[in-house]
Amino acid sequence: MATSVTLKANAIDISGTTSGTVTLQAPSVAGTTTLTLPSTSGTILTSASTATTSTNLAGGSNGTIPYQSASGTTQMLAVGMSGQVLQTNGVGAPTWVAAATGDVTLTGTQTLTNKTLTSPTLTTPALGTPASGVLTNATGLPISTGVSGLGTGIATALAVNVGTAGAPVVNGGALGTPSSGTATNLTGLPLTTGVTGTLPIANGGTNSTATATAGGVGYGTGTAHAYTSQGTSGYFLQSNGASAPTWVAAPSGGGFTLGTPVATTSGTSIDFTGIPSGTKQIIITFKGVSTNGTDPKYIQIGDSGGIEDTAYSSTSAAITETTIVYAVSATDAFRIQSIVAADLINGSVTLTLENSSTFTWVASGVLENSTSTSRVFFVAGRKSLSAVLDRVRLTTLNGTNTFDAGEVNIAYI
Numbered sequence: 001m002a003t004s005v006t007l008k009a010n011a012i013d014i015s016g017t018t019s020g021t022v023t024l025q026a027p028s029v030a031g032t033t034t035l036t037l038p039s040t041s042g043t044i045l046t047s048a049s050t051a052t053t054s055t056n057l058a059g060g061s062n063g064t065i066p067y068q069s070a071s072g073t074t075q076m077l078a079v080g081m082s083g084q085v086l087q088t089n090g091v092g093a094p095t096w097v098a099a100a101t102g103d104v105t106l107t108g109t110q111t112l113t114n115k116t117l118t119s120p121t122l123t124t125p126a127l128g129t130p131a132s133g134v135l136t137n138a139t140g141l142p143i144s145t146g147v148s149g150l151g152t153g154i155a156t157a158l159a160v161n162v163g164t165a166g167a168p169v170v171n172g173g174a175l176g177t178p179s180s181g182t183a184t185n186l187t188g189l190p191l192t193t194g195v196t197g198t199l200p201i202a203n204g205g206t207n208s209t210a211t212a213t214a215g216g217v218g219y220g221t222g223t224a225h226a227y228t229s230q231g232t233s234g235y236f237l238q239s240n241g242a243s244a245p246t247w248v249a250a251p252s253g254g255g256f257t258l259g260t261p262v263a264t265t266s267g268t269s270i271d272f273t274g275i276p277s278g279t280k281q282i283i284i285t286f287k288g289v290s291t292n293g294t295d296p297k298y299i300q301i302g303d304s305g306g307i308e309d310t311a312y313s314s315t316s317a318a319i320t321e322t323t324i325v326y327a328v329s330a331t332d333a334f335r336i337q338s339i340v341a342a343d344l345i346n347g348s349v350t351l352t353l354e355n356s357s358t359f360t361w362v363a364s365g366v367l368e369n370s371t372s373t374s375r376v377f378f379v380a381g382r383k384s385l386s387a388v389l390d391r392v393r394l395t396t397l398n399g400t401n402t403f404d405a406g407e408v409n410i411a412y413i
Contacts, residue, residue, distance in 0.1 A: 067094055201225075219245055240277035241388050248276065256283070256411040264289045264403040269395035271307075272410045277388045282351040282412045284392065286367055288344040289408055293401030298333035299349055299379075299394060301361060303387035309333065314363070314381030321374055334363040334381050335397075343369045344405060349379055351392070359385040 057066055063079035065086070080086070080096025087097040127133075135141070143158045150158075160167040163174040189195065199205025206225035212218070215230035217237055221244070231237065231247030238248040249257075262270050275282065284299060291297070296316070300307050309332045316337040317327035328337055338345055347367030354360045362382045369375040394408055 065094075069093060217245070238276055238278055243277065246276075256413045259410045259412075261287075261407045261409040264394070264406045264408050266403060268399050268402055269393055270403070270408055271391060271393045273391040275390045275392065275410075275412055277390070279389065279412045280353045282389075282392060282410055283348050284351070284365075284394070285348045285409050285411070286345045286406065287408070288346060288370065288406035289394075289403070290342070290344050290405035291396055291401040292341055292404045293396065294339045294341055295397040295401045296328070296330075296339050297336040297345065297394065298330075298396055299336070299351075299363065299392065300333045301351065301383060301385065301389055302391045302393070303359070303385045303389055305386055307391065307393050308383070308385060312381055312383045314379065314383075316377060316379045319376045319378070325375070330381075333395075333397075334365075334379055334383070336365075336367060336377050336379050338367070338369065338375075338377055340369070340373075342371055343375070344371055345377070346370050347377070353389075354382070355384075359387060359389065361385070361389065 057074065057076070059076045060066065061076070061079075064076040066074050067077055069075040075093070077094060077096075081098075083099055084096040085099050086094055088094050141147070143155050147155065154168070157166060157168045162168070163176050165176060167176070169175055183189075198207060198209055201207045201224070208224035208226060210224075210226050212227050213230055216227040218225055218227050220226070222242070226244065228237070228245060228247065232249075234250060235247040236250055237245050239245050259272060262272075264270060289297070300309055302308050312331050312333055314330045314334045315327060316330070316335040318325045318337045318339075326337060328335060334349065334351075336345070336349070345367050346369075347365065349363055349365030349367070351361050351363050354362050360382060361384075363380060365379045367377045367379075369377075392410060
């Protein structure tokens, strides 16, 4: 231990040859006390047995960093290059290394506060709920789970290709075939390609696919619109009642259409058919008509259902030069009271439509016998048919006498 303590001016000199402890206590006086130790190793302890704070470590210089090279041993790390970073080497001395460039791998849980990462690559990170972000170049966002706030079914629709069933409709896109829809406010529907089927009359259509023919005339069938064929130049359109109208030749000679004369030289009856609908009057003309029997001559009328032989109201009379020979009524025809086989009848009977609603016709006529026995025959009556008249028949009572002379014709208007 110390063997000698010598007080000098402004100093205390401690000397000795053995180790030990010397306790120094500065007096409680104002001013500064300086203790100068010998150039030997040793430890200065405060009253708390710890080293006092030092602001100037031995061996230090500008930029050096102290580190513990061993327990109780402090070393100085040499100055590093500008921009280098300090790298720990475990229990070995730390070293200055160049700052890392390119990818930096952070393992474990790291907290980066106020750090700027330029183009970092994050591998399967959980971003949590960032305060903000721009997804301009983001890809792979799952619509079903990555977007919120969509209406019912919208997320599902967004996963379907445009133009297919269940896809959303885009501006200028193809609607495809929707399962339903209301077109109340749609505009611009192209009729040539946007409409299919036949539009019913109730909805303003024609209920028909008929194509208008050049020169044809439109008419109604009762359920649809139709068109007549092209008529011959100069023909007139003739109504056929509820049937389709037809083109007919213009009537000649007072408006009457003259039929073709028919010889009454054989057979038990002569029929004129095809009388057009709309006919108002028919004139039946006789020229030298004769039969081989004594039955009176009969005129009967009919419609599309055939000749009718009931419900006539008819009376006929025969007059000689001085006497009314006989007058007879009939209910099965318009009767002409010519009952002599040798009679040659000339004259006409006119049938006139009285009521088109009930198809009622009236008959009147005067005929004469051109043989040596002069007789005049009068006939009058009426008959209502079941439909529009389209035929006339000349026959005899019971239809058994045979015609053997003359000819007969009709004219109608």
